[in-house]
Amino acid sequence: MKAARAKVVKGKIVTRARFPEGAELTVVMREKQPPIDLAREEEQAMLRGLESIRAGNGMPLHQFRTILRRL
Numbered sequence: 001m002k003a004a005r006a007k008v009v010k011g012k013i014v015t016r017a018r019f020p021e022g023a024e025l026t027v028v029m030r031e032k033q034p035p036i037d038l039a040r041e042e043e044q045a046m047l048r049g050l051e052s053i054r055a056g057n058g059m060p061l062h063q064f065r066t067i068l069r070r071l
Helices: 040-054 061-070
Strands: 007-009 012-014
Antiparallel strands (some): 007 012
């Protein structure tokens, strides 16, 4: 996995990085936290989890916190 910085300008992602034609990219909006380095398997698991949440298979935050407190 490679990482590059980019910015959104007029609604488009702009970067100085060069990628080969046909390269598949995952774009993650950076917030004021340090970047994370994911292995390909971890990235795929994260994307599957996000898709599952979008499909309505998530749980409310308070329920998740209750589970964490029990651990």
